[in-house]
Amino acid sequence: MNKAQKARFEKAGWKVGTVADVLGLNAAEAALVEAKLSLGDVVRTVRQRMHLSQAGLAKLMGSSQSRVAKVENRDPEISLDLQMKAIFAADPRARRDFQGLIKKWSVGRQAAKVVVATGGVRGRR
Secondary structure (H helix, E strand, C coil): CCHHHHHHHHHCCCCCCCHHHHHCCCHHHHHHHHHHHHHHHHHHHHHHHCCCCHHHHHHHHCCCHHHHHHHHCCCCCCCHHHHHHHHHHHCHHHHHHHHHHHHHHHHHHHHHHHHHHHHHHHCCC
16 A cells, blocks of 8 residues: 555545554454464465365365355354364364474473473582
């Protein structure tokens, strides 16, 4: 949106800004909204990369073609778990990739526990 369009909308009484600004979301809520919106596109991309039709993906998920279409078209009623199920069903490697991400996020936490445990042992001498 250019400056002239923004000014025209604001003059007409519209609030112009990011989704977070308009809805008053905190950073975590805004990140969740962005993730849900992005996952719809990811489902379509992965499905097409794997040469699956919406009906084919639906069969792998145990769902219907219309539900896959809703996932891909960012229907607000679609849950995050259905989006993830679609990705995992479309590409078996996605589960491994996701587990790698979880492991990556967990490494720092595990290391912190080790440091705390080691520090406690040293403190008892």
